[in-house]
Structure formats: C-alpha cells, structure tokens
Amino acid sequence: MIIPKLGLYIHIPFCIRKCPYCDFFSEKISSKEIVDKYVEALIHELSLYSELTSNRLVETIYIGGGTPTLFSPKKIDQILNAVNKFFTISADAEISMEANPGTVSSDDIRNYREIGINRLSIGIQSLNDKFLKILHRIHTRKEAIKVAETVSKYYDNFNLDLMHSLPGQTYADAINDLKELISLNPRHISWYQLTIEEGTAYAESIPSLPDEDVIDSIYIEGYDLLKSSGYHHYEVSAFAQKEYQCKHNVNYWTFGDYLGAGAGAHSKLTINNKIRRQSRIENTCTYINNLLENQPQEIYLSNEIIPEQNIPFEYFLNRLRLFTPLSINEYENYTGLSFNNIRYLFEKYSEDNLVTIEKDKITITEKGQLFINQMLEDFL
Ligand code: SF4
Numbered sequence: 001m002i003i004p005k006l007g008l009y010i011h012i013p014f015c016i017r018k019c020p021y022c023d024f025f026s027e028k029i030s031s032k033e034i035v036d037k038y039v040e041a042l043i044h045e046l047s048l049y050s051e052l053t054s055n056r057l058v059e060t061i062y063i064g065g066g067t068p069t070l071f072s073p074k075k076i077d078q079i080l081n082a083v084n085k086f087f088t089i090s091a092d093a094e095i096s097m098e099a100n101p102g103t104v105s106s107d108d109i110r111n112y113r114e115i116g117i118n119r120l121s122i123g124i125q126s127l128n129d130k131f132l133k134i135l136h137r138i139h140t141r142k143e144a145i146k147v148a149e150t151v152s153k154y155y156d157n158f159n160l161d162l163m164h165s166l167p168g169q170t171y172a173d174a175i176n177d178l179k180e181l182i183s184l185n186p187r188h189i190s191w192y193q194l195t196i197e198e199g200t201a202y203a204e205s206i207p208s209l210p211d212e213d214v215i216d217s218i219y220i221e222g223y224d225l226l227k228s229s230g231y232h233h234y235e236v237s238a239f240a241q242k243e244y245q246c247k248h249n250v251n252y253w254t255f256g257d258y259l260g261a262g263a264g265a266h267s268k269l270t271i272n273n274k275i276r277r278q279s280r281i282e283n284t285c286t287y288i289n290n291l292l293e294n295q296p297q298e299i300y301l302s303n304e305i306i307p308e309q310n311i312p313f314e315y316f317l318n319r320l321r322l323f324t325p326l327s328i329n330e331y332e333n334y335t336g337l338s339f340n341n342i343r344y345l346f347e348k349y350s351e352d353n354l355v356t357i358e359k360d361k362i363t364i365t366e367k368g369q370l371f372i373n374q375m376l377e378d379f380l
Contacts, residue, residue, distance in 0.1 A: 001270065001273050001333065001334070001335070001336030002333045002334065003056070003257070003270055004251075004254075004255065004256040004257050004270060004334055005059045005060075005251050005256045005257065006053065006056045006057065006058055006059060006256070006257045006258070006259065007058070007059060007060040007061070007062065007247075007248050007251045007252070007256060007257070007258040007259075008058045008060070008061045008062070008083065008087065008258070008259050008261070009061075009062050009064065009248075009258050009259070009260045009261070009265055009266075009267075010042065010061070010062070010063045010064070010079060010083075010260075010261050010262050010265070011025070011064060011065065011066065011260065011261070011262030011263060011264050011265040012038075012063060012064070012065040012066040012067065012068040012070070012071060012262065013025055013026045013027055013038075013065060013066045013262065013263045013264055013282075013284055014026060014027060014028070014029040014034075014035070014038075014065065014066050014067060014070050014284075015027070015028065015029065015065070015066055015067045015070070015100075016028070016029065016067065016070070016100075016102065016103070016138050017136065017138065018136075018201070019135055019136050019137065020135070020136055020200060020201035020202045021135065021163075021194055021195075021196070021197065021200055021201075021202050022197075022200060023197035023198065023199055023200050024065070024066065024264075025066075025263065025264030025282040026065060026066040026067070027284050029067075029070055034284070034288075035070075035071060035075065037288050037292070038263075038284060038287075038288055039071075039075055039078055039079060040288075040292065041287060041288040041291035041292055042079060042082075042261060042262055042291075043078070043079065043082040044291045044292065044296075045261045045262070045291055045296065045299065046079075046082050046083060046086050046087075046261050047082070047086050048296055049086065049087075049259055049261070050086035050087065052259075052269075052271075053087060053259060054088075056088070057088050057089070057090050058083075058087045058088065058089045058090065058093065058259075059090045059093055059094075059247065059251070060093055060094045060095075060096070060247050060248035060251060061080075061083060061089070061093060061094070061095045061096070061248075062096045062097075062248040063076065063079070063096065063097040063098065063117075064097075064098045065098055066098075067098070067100045067103055068097050068098050068099070069097070069098070069099045069100050069103040069104045069108065069112075070100075070103055072108070073108055073111035073112050073114070073115055076097070076112060076115060076117070077115040077116075080095075080115060080116055094118065094119055094157075094246075094247040094248055095116055095117050095118050095119065096117070096118075096119040096120070096121055096159075096246070096248055097112060097117045097119075097120055097121070098120075098121045098122075098123060099112075099120045099121065099122045099123070099147070099151075100122075100123050100138065100139065101122060101123070101124065101139040101143045101144040101146075101147040101148075102137070102138035102139035102143060103138070104147060106146075106150045109147070109150050109151055109154055110150075110154050113154045113155060118155065118156075118157060119155065119157040119158060119159070119246075120151050120155055120158045120159070121158070121159040121160075121161065121188075121190075121246075122144075122147060122148060122151060122158065122159065122160050122161065123137075123161045124144045124148065124160050124161055124162055124181065125137055125161060125162060125163045126141075126162065126163065126166065126177055127141050127144060127145065127162075127177050127180045127181060128141060128173060128176075128177055129141050131166050131168075131169060131173070131177075132144075134166060134167050134168065134207075135163070135166065145184070148160060148184040148186070149184070152184070152185065152186075156187070157187050157188070157244060158186050158187060158188070159186055159187070159188035159189065159190060159246065160181055160184060160186040160188075160189055160190075161190045161192075162177060162178060162181050162189065162190070162191050162192075163192060163193070163194050164177070164178070164191065164192070164193055164194070164218050164222065165193045165194050165209060165210050165214075165215045165218060166194050166209075166210075167194075167207035167208055167209060168207075168208065169210055170210070170214070171210075171214050171217050171218055171221070174218045174222070175218065175221055175222065175225065178191065178222050178225055178226070179225065182225065182226070182229045182231075187240065187241050187244035188238070188239070188240045188241070188244050188245070188246060189226065189231055189238075189239045189240075190237050190238055190239075191222060191226065191237060191239060192236075192237035193215065193219075193237075194209070196209075226239045230242075232245075233323065234322065234323055234324060235249070235250075235253060235321050235322050235323065236321050236369075236372075250322065252318060253318045253319060253321050253322040254318070254319060254322065254330070254334070255268075255314075255315050255318050255319060255334045255335070256334075257269050257270050260278070260280065262280070262287075263280055263281060263282060263283065263284045263286075263287035263288075263299075264279075264280055264281070264282040265279075265280050266278065266279045266280070273336060274305045274306075275305065275306045275311065275314075275335075276303070276304065276305050276306070277302070277303075277304060277306055278300055278302065278303045278304075279300065279301045279302045279303075280299050280300055280301060281298075281299055281300070281301050282301070286298075286299075287299055308337070311335045311336075311337060312335065312337065312342055312379045313376065313379035313380055315331065315334065315335050316375070316376060316379055317376060317379075319331075320364060320372045320375060320376065321372070323363075323364060323369065325361045325362060325363040326361070326362045326363075327360050327361055327362075328360040328361075328362070329360060342379075345375075345378050345379075346362060349368065349375060353365055353367050353368075354367055354368035354371050354375065355368050
C-alpha cells in the first residue's frame with residue numbers, strides 16, 4: 001500500500017442565506033465576532049495536525065463552503081499563514097477557493113490572488129436572472145459576468161459552476177446558459193443537473209422540473225457543445241481545458257488522502273496501512289467552543305478505520321466517477337487489496353460492454369458511465 005498524495009480541505013460554513021437546493025453544511029452568518037472566533041478555532045484545529053502530517057507534502061489546498069468569500073482577503077491570509085506554519089506545502093500547490101459572485105469586489109478578487117489563491121471556483125449556477133431568482137441566489141447575471149471577467153484578468157486558472165434542468169427551464173434556456181458561460185472562457189466548467197437532496201427546502205416542497213426527455217436532450221447537446229468548445233469531459237460533471245483538471249478533486253476521485261478542517265469537514269487519511277475516515281460536527285458554535293476550550297476530540301462526529309470489506313466500495317464510489325483509465329496496480333497500491341478478489345466483476349462488466357480491459361488498464365465505456373450506480377451495488 002502506498003501513502004497517496006495529500007490535499008487539505010478547509011470548510012467555511014457561512015452563507016448569506018440558504019439556497020433551497022443546497023445540502024452542504026452552512027449557517028447564516030450572524031456577526032463579525034463569529035468569524036473571528038471561527039478563524040481562531042480553525043487555526044487551533046490546523047495546529048493539531050502538524051505532527052500527523054509532518055513527513056508529508058500538501059499538494060493541494062481547497063477552501064470551500066459555505067461561502068469562503070464572506071471572509072476578507074485578510075482573514076483568508078491569516079488562515080493560509082497558519083497552513084504554511086503547520087504544514088509543508090508543495091511549491092506548485094493548487095490553492096483553490098470557492099467564490100460567490102454576490103460577495104466579492106474587484107479589489108477582493110485581486111487581493112485573494114496576491115495572498116496566494118491561484119484558482120477560483122465561482123458559483124454562477126445560471127446567467128439568467130429569472131433562474132437566479134428561482135434558485136434564491138444572491139447575485140444577478142450582470143454581477144456574475146463582471147466577476148468572471150475580473151477573475152479572468154488575475155487568474156490563469158478558474159472554474160465556473162453552472163446548473164441545468166432547473167425548475168421551469170426549457171432546453172433552449174439551458175443551452176443558452178451554457179453557451180454564454182463558455183463564452184467567458186473559463187479553464188474549467190462544473191456543469192451539473194439540479195437534483196433534489198434530502199434536508200433541503202426543495203425536498204420539502206418539490207418544484208416542477210423539466211421532463212426526462214428534455215433533460216436527456218440538454219445533456220446530449222451540452223456534452224457536444226462542451227466538447228466542440230475544447231472542454232474535455234473527465235468526470236461525471238467536470239469539464240476542463242487541457243491540463244486544467246482540478247487537481248484537488250482528482251485526488252479525491254483517485255482515492256487520495258485529504259485532511260479536512262473546519263465544522264462539517266471530512267478527512268480520509270492513510271496511516272500505518274489503515275485508512276481512516278473522519279467527519280466533524282455540523283454546528284459552528286459547538287465546533288468553536290470545543291476547540292477553544294481544549295476539547296478537540298469532541299469535534300468529531302465519527303473517526304474510524306474503514307473495515308477492509310468496505311474498502312472496494314469506497315474506492316470505486318470515487319474512482320468510477322473519473323473517466324480516465326484505471327490501472328490494476330493503482331487499485332492495489334491505494335487499497336492494499338488484491339484485484340484478483342474482484343476480477344470476476346470486471347470480467348462481467350466487460351462482457352456487458354460497461355468497461356474495456358486491456359492488459360492492466362480498465363476503461364469505463366460510454367455505456368458504463370450510465371451504469372455507475374448499478375456497478376457500485378456489486379461492491380456493497
Ligand atoms: S451559497 Fe452555496 S453553500 Fe451557500 S447555501 Fe447557496 S449553494 Fe449552499
């Protein structure tokens with residue numbers, strides 16, 4: 001078993017208000033004081049991991065949320081300084097941060113770049129004011145375009161998030177949105193279908209969504225459009241220009257290690273040939289109090305070694321999302337398990353044309369991409 005690459009994820013669990021489709025952990029931002037306390041607690045948490053990761057290089061950093069751009073460049077700088085103090089960061093680390101177009105000025109965008117953020121991921125979601133309103137987004141089309149244009153001046157690498165199959169959205173609406181987004185020339189696009197997630201406002205009152213045949217047409221045309229515009233489809237919802245795949249997310253999908261910090265953050269760490277998963281409590285005040293009162297063990301909701309029999313499922317849950325070929329060595333190195341135990345399943349998938357197997361390389365076919373969930377059930 002190898003020690004995989006390590007990424008660091010930092011969760012900023014605050015938003016202006018909750019979007020009705022969102023199931024990420026975030027709370028309404030209540031005061032400046034809570035931001036200061038949260039940063040203090042977060043830095044304390046980061047300091048606890050310096051020994052655990054002392055002989056490892058952090059290859060990527062991702063500041064997600066919530067809405068990290070509710071934190072000023074000065075606050076983010078304070079967090080990055082702590083990260084540099086407690087970890088060894090690769091010289092060419094990808095350092096991403098999520099940005100909400102309703103919470104950043106042009107000066108902020110420039111200042112985040114100056115403090116070391118080298119990739120911004122902007123939650124545009126739609127470029128049509130009608131749908132931005134339906135989604136309860138806090139920004140307008142005009143603001144989103146201005147932010148994307150400003151970001152393109154200061155950042156070589158940036159992602160735009162766009163949703164489709166929104167309540168009341170037609171085929172033409174969805175394709176126009178995608179065309180306009182492509183014209184902003186991001187290096188990376190996350191283009192994903194609105195789904196109704198448990199615990200969200202939409203789950204309580206389900207909006208009327210486009211019919212299946214409309215959604216199918218949006219996918220077919222959207223994939224063609226992205227491909228002909230130079231975006232390589234490398235993961236279920238991710239499209240990138242050459243060399244601009246999101247390294248942090250690729251590390252998740254290849255079963256790499258990641259250390260999470262912050263309320264609600266998750267970790268997956270390989271330690272002494274065992275794989276450990278951690279999740280942290282989704283309550284900002286409790287998170288802060290436990291850390292500042294020196295009870296760090298109380299911030300975990302779970303902190304367990306993955307039983308060996310669950311590892312293949314966990315591995316493929318991530319790895320099958322990625323469309324790059326998978327090598328048998330890669331599976332064995334990252335899981336410490338023998339591929340021979342599951343070879344029969346892949347031979348069956350190959351007969352059903354869900355994958356191709358060539359020497360030690362397995363590639364998921366276009367048909368297979370539609371049957372990922374069915375394949376995963378075999379590993380449960
Ligand atoms: S801004 Fe983003 S994280 Fe916050 S509620 Fe909306 S979708 Fe969720």
